[in-house]
Amino acid sequence: MAKKPKTAIQPTRQEDYPEWYQQVIRAAELAEVSPVRGCMVIKPWGYSLWENMQAVLDKMFKDTGHENAYFPLFIPMSFLEKEAEHVEGFAKECAVVTHHRLEPGPDGGLVPAGPLEEPLIVRPTSETIIGSMYAKWIQSYRDLPILINQWANVVRWELRTRLFLRTAEFLWQEGHTAHATEQEAREETMQMLKVYADFAENYMAMPVIQGEKTAGERFPGAVATYSIEAMMQDRKALQAGTSHFLGQNFSKAQEIKFQDQNGQEVFAWTTSWGVSTRLVGGLIMTHADDDGLVLPPRLAPKHVVILPIYRNDEEQATVLEYCQKLSEELSSQSYDGQPIRVMIDKRDLRGGEKNWYHVKRGVPIRMEVGPRDVAADSVFMARRDTSDKSGIGRREIVQTIGKVLKEIQDGLFERARQMRDDNTHEITSLDDFHSLFPPTDDDAKGPATGGFAICHWKESPEVEALLKERKLTIRCVPFGEENAQGTCIFSGRPSQGRAVFAKAY
RNA sequence: CGGGGUGUAGCUCAGCCUGGCUAGAGCGCUACGUUCGGGACGUAGAGGUCGCAAGUUCGAAUCUUGUCACCCCGACCA
Numbered sequence: 001m002a003k004k005p006k007t008a009i010q011p012t013r014q015e016d017y018p019e020w021y022q023q024v025i026r027a028a029e030l031a032e033v034s035p036v037r038g039c040m041v042i043k044p045w046g047y048s049l050w051e052n053m054q055a056v057l058d059k060m061f062k063d064t065g066h067e068n069a070y071f072p073l074f075i076p077m078s079f080l081e082k083e084a085e086h087v088e089g090f091a092k093e094c095a096v097v098t099h100h101r102l103e104p105g106p107d108g109g110l111v112p113a114g115p116l117e118e119p120l121i122v123r124p125t126s127e128t129i130i131g132s133m134y135a136k137w138i139q140s141y142r143d144l145p146i147l148i149n150q151w152a153n154v155v156r157w158e159l160r161t162r163l164f165l166r167t168a169e170f171l172w173q174e175g176h177t178a179h180a181t182e183q184e185a186r187e188e189t190m191q192m193l194k195v196y197a198d199f200a201e202n203y204m205a206m207p208v209i210q211g212e213k214t215a216g217e218r219f220p221g222a223v224a225t226y227s228i229e230a231m232m233q234d235r236k237a238l239q240a241g242t243s244h245f246l247g248q249n250f251s252k253a254q255e256i257k258f259q260d261q262n263g264q265e266v267f268a269w270t271t272s273w274g275v276s277t278r279l280v281g282g283l284i285m286t287h288a289d290d291d292g293l294v295l296p297p298r299l300a301p302k303h304v305v306i307l308p309i310y311r312n313d314e315e316q317a318t319v320l321e322y323c324q325k326l327s328e329e330l331s332s333q334s335y336d337g338q339p340i341r342v343m344i345d346k347r348d349l350r351g352g353e354k355n356w357y358h359v360k361r362g363v364p365i366r367m368e369v370g371p372r373d374v375a376a377d378s379v380f381m382a383r384r385d386t387s388d389k390s391g392i393g394r395r396e397i398v399q400t401i402g403k404v405l406k407e408i409q410d411g412l413f414e415r416a417r418q419m420r421d422d423n424t425h426e427i428t429s430l431d432d433f434h435s436l437f438p439p440t441d442d443d444a445k446g447p448a449t450g451g452f453a454i455c456h457w458k459e460s461p462e463v464e465a466l467l468k469e470r471k472l473t474i475r476c477v478p479f480g481e482e483n484a485q486g487t488c489i490f491s492g493r494p495s496q497g498r499a500v501f502a503k504a505y
Numbered sequence: 506c507g508g509g510g511u512g513u514a515g516c517u518c519a520g521c522c523u524g525g526c527u528a529g530a531g532c533g534c535u536a537c538g539u540u541c542g543g544g545a546c547g548u549a550g551a552g553g554u555c556g557c558a559a560g561u562u563c564g565a566a567u568c569u570u571g572u573c574a575c576c577c578c579g580a581c582c583a
Binding site: 219 | 506540541542543544545574575577580581582583
């Protein structure tokens with residue numbers, strides 16, 4: 001008999017974190033690499049998860065006054081050229097469409113024909129195309145604010161790709177707003193960052209640090225970029241969402257102007273903000289374990305899977321009938337304002353195999369129902385987050401299911417927060433900084449050493465060089481730390497605040 | 506775009522150095538049987554133009570050249 005692996009996923013997080021990540025995605029059937037270089041196929045389980053994220057975020061956007069719209073996939077190349085920094089930021093990774101037709105080639109294949117007068121780029125982001133429309137739509141202060149979001153795919157021609165974290169094409173939402181005053185635009189930028197933080201923490205159960213990006217990490221063309229930063233289980237940072245205050249940079253480049261109440265022609269103030277399918281990667285790396293995915297109940301495609309167990313037709317009939325009733329009773333209960341999402345897995349598979357299938361996919365609660373349970377009017381329940389397993393009366397679990405799910409949701413957040421806090425260090429000396437990030441762990445396959453370092457700093461070439469050498473980045477300057485008084489641990493000069501340093505995805 | 510590596514069954518790979526009958530293994534898949542409350546076992550099967558193209562040879566997965574694709578490491582990035 002073959003030796004049973006101890007964990008469903010191999011290697012474990014400890015042995016080889018990047019490989020573990022890929023194996024979780026495969027085992028949980030979230031996505032696969034596609035025949036198209038750098039692009040992924042999101043499979044039903046993964047897409048369902050994304051749909052749940054979309055549904056929650058979409059409601060949050062609408063509750064804050066935004067409307068959805070849709071702008072073209074293609075952007076005239078000249079549009080991108082308008083904002084200098086923006087060009088520089090994206091030019092290197094644009095897919096360019098140069099022809100509009102295919103013709104039979106000399107060797108039997110097809111060759112592009114019908115060259116375009118002006119090449120089109122596939123949107124890497126939509127500031128320019130949306131801005132060009134805003135320029136038309138906005139004439140008066142009465143036309144403002146414009147608060148629009150779009151759900152779309154974008155393409156950034158990445159060389160090194162990883163499923164969900166960095167793919168050439170990805171799905172996201174991008175909010176684009178225009179305002180009459182700087183203050184209003186700044187408030188919008190902050191409001192949406194808060195929405196993201198709320199979503200990350202309360203739905204994904206992923207604790208985040210909110211803060212402002214440093215000049216070097218800023219969105220191309222933005223005046224200020226804010227982000228939410230999460231710590232993955234390997235202690236690396238993941239930028240999970242960004243909100244940009246664009247000032248008047250884009251409105252000046254694109255002539256988005258209006259007459260104010262004094263009849264003066266002035267430029268609008270704009271913002272943009274987005275989160276992407278990268279969040280799925282963040283969810284995996286925050287909660288998944290060596291047995292596969294672990295889903296927070298608020299986003300799980302299914303809350304409960306019922307696994308009928310029987311040996312013969314007679315047992316099958318009674319067990320399935322019982323499962324059906326259980327499913328209906330559970331579905332009539334609610335969690336998070338919605339009916340409990342239940343599925344019965346009736347597939348003709350062995351019990352153990354079927355059980356592991358759902359473990360790997362991260363279903364929060366599994367309920368095994370066999371003849372013994374039917375007889376005792378109970379179920380055998382297993383929690384994905386704690387591996388707690390126990391028999392429980394049917395009536396009891398139906399009544400408490402919502403409470404159990406809440407407990408799981410809260411527990412996941414608490415566990416992640418604990419992990420993050422345990423690995424966040426306030427560093428006050430260069431020696432401590434070096435010992436937190438020793439230079440030798442670059443090729444380590446397990447968790448990165450270090451975690452988050454919070455330290456005083458002052459922007460300078462030396463700091464940049466050191467960070468580059470150690471493959472470290474400044475994640476953000478957390479709110480409240482901008483004006484912290486102190487001494488830069490690198491240069492000894494007066495600090496410009498405290499920032500979070502970490503290795504990052 | 507620099508440096509390194511790999512292309513053989515759905516997946517992971519062996520075989521290549523030293524050319525030779527019908528190209529292999531594990532997993533997965535199909536059927537049947539025994540099983541079934543934590544990843545079952547047995548038996549029988551299906552599945553490959555050995556990345557592609559030329560060349561050398563009586564004979565090429567194996568040697569040579571070209572070509573394409575992908576992976577890893579650097580530079581860049583949500």
